[in-house]
Amino acid sequence: MSNKTEIWQGTLALMILKTLDTLGPLHGYGIARRIEQISEDRLSPNYGTLYPSLLKLEQEGWIAAEWGVSENNRKAKFYKLTRSGRKQLESETKEWNQTTAIVARFFEPVED
C-alpha cells in the first residue's frame, strides 16, 4: 500500500512537471484536469492528493507559485516550472525512458 503510494507520488511529480513544461503556468485544478485528460480518465485520483505533491516540488525549488487570475476570472494560485525544475524534468525524463525501455525488453516475446 505505502509502496504504491510512493510510486504514485513519484510519477505524479513527473506528470506535474511535464504538464507545466507543456502548458506553461497553470493552477492546481488545471493540472489535475490535464492529468485526467491525458490519461483518458484512466488516472482519476482525488484532486486533493495533488496539493502535497505541489508543495513538495515547491520546497525542492523545481516549481514556483504565484497568485493570479484564471481564464474564468477566478483568483487562483499558478505554478510554473523553474530553471532547476526544467533540468530535473530533463533528467527524470531520460531516466524514465531508460527504465521503461529496460522493463519493456523483459516483456518482449522471447525468440528461441
Added chain:
Amino acid sequence: MKLRAWLLRFKGLFSKEERERELAAELESHLQMHIDDNIRAGMSPQEARRVAVMKLGGVDQTKEAYRDRAGIPFLESGVQDLRFTLRQLRKNPAFTVTATAMVALGLGASVAIFAFVDAALIKPLPYQNPSRLLYVTETAPDIPRGVLSYPDYLDWKKFNQVFESLEVYNERGYVISTPAGTEMIDGARVSAGFFRTLGVNPLLGRDFQAGEDLVEAPRTLILSYDSWQKRFGGKQEIIGQPISIDETPFTIIGVLPQHFHFAPVENAEFWTPVIPAGGCLIRRSCHSLHGVARLKDGVSEQAALADVTRIAKDLEAQYPDSNRNQGATVAPLSEIIVGDVKPILLLLLSGAALLLLIACINVASLLLVRSETRRRELAVRRALGATRARLIRQFVIEGLVIVVIGSVVGLVSSHWAMQILSGLIPTDMMASMPYLNDLGLNSRVLIFAIALAGFAAALFSLTPAFRLSSLEVRDGMAEGGRGSAGKVWTRIGSKLVVLELTTAMVLLAGAGLLGKSFYRLLQVDAGFETKHLITMRVRPPLPAYGEDEQAVALGRKVVAEIKSLPGVTSVALADTLPLTFNGNTDWIRFVGHAYNGEHNEVLQRGITSDYFATLQAKLLRGRTFTDAEDLTKPRVVVVNQTLAKKFFPGEDPVGQRFADTDLNPKSIKEIIGIVDDIREGPLDAEIWPAYYYAFNQSPDVGYSVVVRTSQAGESLVPTVADAIRRIDSRINISGQTTMTARVNNAQTVYLRRSSTWLVGGFAVVALLLGVVGLYGVIAYSVSQRTREIGVRIALGAQRGTVYRLIIREAGVLALAGIVLGTGCAILAASLMRKLLFGTPPWDLTTLVCVAAVLGASALLASFLPARRAASVDPISALRAE
C-alpha cells in the same frame, strides 16, 4: 536541494497559520473552478458542488496531508508533547521540584567531585608527556623512598641506559635583603637540565645551560612567575640583572611561565642550579636530592627500575662504606605528586556516584508512581489512537525535561560547590596541591556531566516506558483493574527501595568507618601536650650569627626574652618540630656493640634544655641536659624509648655511648636519659628511633621556637614574634601558628577530616533519600490496600495487627537492604582499607550502629503509613468502592 526542502519545512513549523490560510484559499479557488466547470457541463449548483468536493477527496484529509508535508510532523507533535509535559510539571510543582532537586543534587555532587578528580588525577602535571616522567631515588633499609647523594646521582646519570635525562632537585631557602630587612625566601635547587626534562620553557629569558651547575660557573637564577610579579613588578628588563642572595651575587636569567607548578617545591620563588661547592653535596654518604627522569621511548618503568638497581648494586660494591644496602626505586612522578589524595578522591567519587544512583532511583520510582496514577489517561489516549511509540515518547520527553532542568541546576551548584570546597582547603595544603588551581568546569568535566545526564535520562524515560509495555488498554480503562497493576508497581518499587537502602547502608558504613578512623587518629598519643603551644620558625641573618658561639648566645637571648612575656610558662628551641616528618636522620654506631656496617638510621633533633618540659613529654629515665652543657662540655644526648628498645634490648642505655660509623672521637655522644616517644612524623606514621642532642652543643642557623602558654595562645603569637624582633630586627620569622592548628592542618588529619565530612554528608543525604523512598513504597501500598484493611478491621482485626502488618512489610525491605548493604559495605571498605586507621573494614561497632540507624529510620518511615492504615475507618473504606 534536500537541505533546502528541510529548511523550508523547519521554517514551516513557525508560519503555520499563514500557510493554513493560503491553503484554504487555494482549495477554495480549486473548488470554485471545478464547480464552474460542472455547472457549465449542465449540473445543478448543488450537484456541481457535491461532485467537486467528492473529487477533491475531502478538504480535511487534503489539509492534513498538506500539513504533514509543510512542517515536520514528528517535531511538531514533539513540540506538542513538550508543551503537554511542561503543563503537567507545572501542575505538580511538588513532584517537579522534588525530582529536579534530586537530579541536581546527585549530579552536582558527582560533577563537583569529578572536577577534583580531573584536576588531580587526570591531568595533574602541566609538563610535556608527563606519563614518561619518573621520580627516581635511592632506598635504604627502613627507608623505602630516600634521597640521592650528589656523587651517586652523577654515577646514575652517567651509567643508566634507560633515561633520556636524569635530573635532581631539592628545596632550599634563601635570604635576601629588602628595604624592610632580611627576608627568607623559599627556593629550589635543580640540575641544569631540570626544566628541559619536564618540557617547560621559561616565559622570559632562558633556561639553565649545561655546565651552569658546575662550581666554576657564574651563579644564575630563574624566577617563578609570582615572584617576578611580586618582587620585580613584572618588568621585562629584569633579565640579566644582578641580585644578591645569601650574600652571593647571582644573575637573573629567566622567568618561569605563569601556569608552571611543581608541587614538591611549590612555594619556590627562586630556582638556582645545584652546585657541588662543598658540604653535603660532595659527600657520597650525604643524601639530599630527589631525582626526576624522562624515560627513553619504549622503556618501561620495570626496565628502568632494573637498570637503576643494577647501578646501585655496582656502586655498593665500589663504595661499601657509603653505599651499603643502598638500593634504588622509581615511581611515576604523578604518584609522588598526587599519591596521597588519589585514594581519597576516588573514594569521594564513588560516594558521589552512589548518591547519584540513589537520587536517580528515587526519581525513577517517583515517575513510576506517576505513570501508575496516569494509567487511565494513557489508556484513553491509546484507545483514541495514540500509537505506543507516541506514548513512550511522552515519557521520554518528560524524563528529558526533568534531567535537563536538574542538570542545569546541578551544574551551576557544582560550580559553587567546587569554589566552596577548594576555599575550605587551607592555604598550606593548597600550595602542595597546585594542580587544583586548574579546577573548573572544563570540557572533560562537561562531557562527564553530559554522560551522567544521559544515563539519568535513559533511566527515567525507560522505566515508565518499560512499564507501559505491560499495560493493557482494557486494564487501564476498567475501574477495578487497579489491583493487579498496583501489585506490579509494588513489586518493582520494593526492589528499587532495597537497592536504595543497600546503597545508603554502604555510604553510611563508609562514613562511619572513616569517622572512626579519624577519631582513632586524633586519639593517637602525640607523646606531648599539643594544647596551648605556640610555634614559629626563626632564621637569624647568617653573617651576624654564623659562628656557633654567636648562635648559642642568640638562642639563649631568644628563650630569655620570650620567657619574660606574661602568659608564657616555658620556652624551648628545636631544629625540627614534632609531627612534621620522619626525616633529618643520622647514621650511628654504638660504642661497645658489634658492628658490621649495618644501617642504624635514627632521627636526630637538636633541642634546648627546657624542650621536654615545654612539650610536657615524659622523661622515663636519667636526666635531660642543662643549659650549661654547651660546646665546651662533653656531648650528651637523650634517646627516645623506641631507640632504647631497638638497640638496647635488656640493657640500660643510660651511660652508653654512640658515634658516627667511623667512631670519630669528636662525634661520640653519651646517653644521659630516655624520653617517652614523641611523634616526630605524622600521626599515622610509625615511630622511629630518635635521639635529642643539645642545641647548645651543635647549634643550627635556623630553628623553631616552642612556647608553652598558660591560656589558649593565639593572641600571644604576635607578641612572641615582636619579642624576637626586639633582639634583632633582621631576624626572619615565619610559620607563626599554634600546635593545635598545626595538628588540624596536617595533611593526614586534614584529608581524613574532610573526607569524613564529605562522605558523611553523602551518607546522610543517601539515608534521607532511601528512607523517603521506603516511605513512598509503603504509603503507596497502604493506599492500594485501603479496602483490604477496611475489610480486615470490619472483620475484627485489632489496630495493633494492622500496625504489625504494615511495619512487617517495611521491615522486610529494610532488613533486606541492611543485610545486602552490610555485605557490600564490607567489600567496599576492604577496597578503601588504605584510608582506614586502626579500624578494620568489618568493624563490628560501626556496622551495628549504622544498621541500627538505618533500621530506626526505616521504622520511622513506615510508622506514618502504618498509623494511617490502622486508623482506616472500615465503613468509609468499603463505601468508597
